[in-house]
Amino acid sequence: MTCIYCLKEAGAEYRVNAAGVVFCSDECYENYMENQPDTPDDVSHPYIDTYELIRFHYIDWLRNWESDLEKVRFNNPQGKADEMNDTIDEIIDAHGDFVRAEGDDGVFAKEIYRYVLKFEELQKQILDWRPERQAVYYLPLDELPAGSDGRFRNWRHFADHLYGIKAVNLFFLLKDNVHPYDEMVFWFEDEAYLAEVYEELARVFGDGTVKDLEAFEAYRCEGSCGDYVVIEDIDREALDGWFYCWICEESYCPGFFSEEELLEEIKKVDAAESIQEMCQRRSNWFSYIPKIKRSCRRHSVAFPDWIDCGTA
Numbered sequence: 032m033t034c035i036y037c038l039k040e041a042g043a044e045y046r047v048n049a050a051g052v053v054f055c056s057d058e059c060y061e062n063y064m065e066n067q068p069d070t071p072d073d074v075s076h077p078y079i080d081t082y083e084l085i086r087f088h089y090i091d092w093l094r095n096w097e098s099d100l101e102k103v104r105f106n107n108p109q110g111k112a113d114e115m116n117d118t119i120d121e122i123i124d125a126h127g128d129f130v131r132a133e134g135d136d137g138v139f140a141k142e143i144y145r146y147v148l149k150f151e152e153l154q155k156q157i158l159d160w161r162p163e164r165q166a167v168y169y170l171p172l173d174e175l176p177a178g179s180d181g182r183f184r185n186w187r188h189f190a191d192h193l194y195g196i197k198a199v200n201l202f203f204l205l206k207d208n209v210h211p212y213d214e215m216v217f218w219f220e221d222e223a224y225l226a227e228v229y230e231e232l233a234r235v236f237g238d239g240t241v242k243d244l245e246a247f248e249a250y251r252c253e254g255s256c257g258d259y260v261v262i263e264d265i266d267r268e269a270l271d272g273w274f275y276c277w278i279c280e281e282s283y284c285p286g287f288f289s290e291e292e293l294l295e296e297i298k299k300v301d302a303a304e305s306i307q308e309m310c311q312r313r314s315n316w317f318s319y320i321p322k323i324k325r326s327c328r329r330h331s332v333a334f335p336d337w338i339d340c341g342t343a
Contacts (some may be wrong), residue, residue: 078139162238254279
């Protein structure tokens, strides 16, 4: 599409007037409508407000949805993606008349219908989105000898030992990189820093001890726990590309059901004597329902009647 005013290619933020003339921006639209004779009276059109609003919402979503997900990449971004798709459902539902008529009521009605289809496509992109990940190095030091004490119990015990033998350089290299849940595991963002740690460990504990210490590549859990987990310990295929530790996997139900699993889950809940009882019996119901919704969207299956039960 080419803008009639500036003759540039009209991109995702294009707009039209009631005659179907295409503009690349609001600025070109306003300049054209003010200066050209015999332009249509868009302001009085019955669908103008609906058209303006859905176009505004779509452009806003297009500009911001990815960055909004990146902001919560370590605080259950899948949950944020679910919320986004629920909101898009509300936008689509609000334009049901245009969907049922497939926009068959003039230029603006057709454009409104097109934006509904664009929102549906955006939902698919949000379903498929996964964060860009940066691996860190995960180094267990729990096998280091602690002299007569056997092994170091935790970071405090280890730190006291380092200070006692005046290994201050090693202390400062490690102190800000203690694993949040395992105090004798340390994580490092780059290989050069890890090499410096190895060098200092060899100086303090000897080459023979350090040669058996192995670092593993790890990712930070995308749940809300802040844990660093060795990459090979998580079956990302089973989680449909997400990276959640075992605890967060149980809490957040990441990924999708297969279509067969989905239909079986729906059948199981449909057959329950009481949906309310089912809600109470299933401890992760609040994350189970989003997985059902997610899977319905993935496989184009209608939401079951009980989809909002216990989640309002």
